[in-house]
Amino acid sequence: MTLRQGFPPLTLTATGLACRRGERVLVEGLDFAVEPGRALLLKGPNGAGKTTLLMTLYGAIRPAAGAYAFEGADPDGPPFLHLFGHQSAVKPRLSLIENLSFWLSVNGSGGLDPHAALDAVGLGPLARLDAGYLSAGQTRRLSLARLLVTPRPVWLLDEPTAALDTQGEAMVARLIEAHLDAGGIAVAATHLPLPIGAARVAELRLGS
Numbered sequence: 001m002t003l004r005q006g007f008p009p010l011t012l013t014a015t016g017l018a019c020r021r022g023e024r025v026l027v028e029g030l031d032f033a034v035e036p037g038r039a040l041l042l043k044g045p046n047g048a049g050k051t052t053l054l055m056t057l058y059g060a061i062r063p064a065a066g067a068y069a070f071e072g073a074d075p076d077g078p079p080f081l082h083l084f085g086h087q088s089a090v091k092p093r094l095s096l097i098e099n100l101s102f103w104l105s106v107n108g109s110g111g112l113d114p115h116a117a118l119d120a121v122g123l124g125p126l127a128r129l130d131a132g133y134l135s136a137g138q139t140r141r142l143s144l145a146r147l148l149v150t151p152r153p154v155w156l157l158d159e160p161t162a163a164l165d166t167q168g169e170a171m172v173a174r175l176i177e178a179h180l181d182a183g184g185i186a187v188a189a190t191h192l193p194l195p196i197g198a199a200r201v202a203e204l205r206l207g208s
């Protein structure tokens with residue numbers, strides 16, 4: 001699958017990064033770099049701080065110490081981050097295709113058209129169904145399709161395979177690989193192994 005012809009090269013670096021949630025510093029002394037076409041998988045037990053690190057990189061939480069940077073990003077350009085978190089952001093009274101059209105109008109176009117995005121996540125035949133009728137896994141798939149209609153070079157993914165079946169897990173891996181092929185980068189918190197080529201993946205273990 002081809003998602004896009006290519007992103008401008010952008011590298012994520014972290015130096016001595018510490019992340020806090022409320023008053024608690026959960027992780028500290030993080031040093032890593034994620035280059036174009038590469039993914040960083042965040043591993044660690046429940047509560048280790050994986051979501052907190054993703055939210056910090058998204059800019060929702062200020063670092064407790066240290067710094068991170070998206071080198072090569074245009075500070076005056078369009079948003080370059082997608083956060084795929086536990087909240088689905090799905091509107092239940094809108095059909096699947098209306099949900100994607102909504103996100104496209106809010107976030108911008110340039111990626112797959114909404115029908116192609118639904119096909120890519122295996123929901124093509126349900127395009128006209130109200131999203132409120134979707135199962136948990138289908139809702140996650142629809143939420144993932146949001147990333148495909150608006151190309152952004154950085155994907156921050158929190159348990160992207162949660163609630164998905166075996167085919168869905170493989171689908172997520174394919175989408176991430178297509179994103180990396182386009183020169184994007186991904187940071188993903190996951191308890192499950194993601195079948196992505198080992199050469200383009202590094203792991204960062206948080207907690208004990």
Ligand SMILES: Nc1ncnc2c1ncn2[C@@H]1O[C@H](COP(=O)(O)OP(=O)(O)OP(=O)(O)O)[C@@H](O)[C@H]1O
Binds near residue numbers: 047048050
């Ligand atoms: N608003 C908050 N104030 C203080 N602590 C919080 C707050 N929100 C979450 N926490 C705590 O921060 C810790 C880290 O949570 P986080 O969601 O980052 O972990 P995680 O590694 O993603 O876990 P999981 O694998 O369960 O998703 C947890 O102990 C959680 O209880």
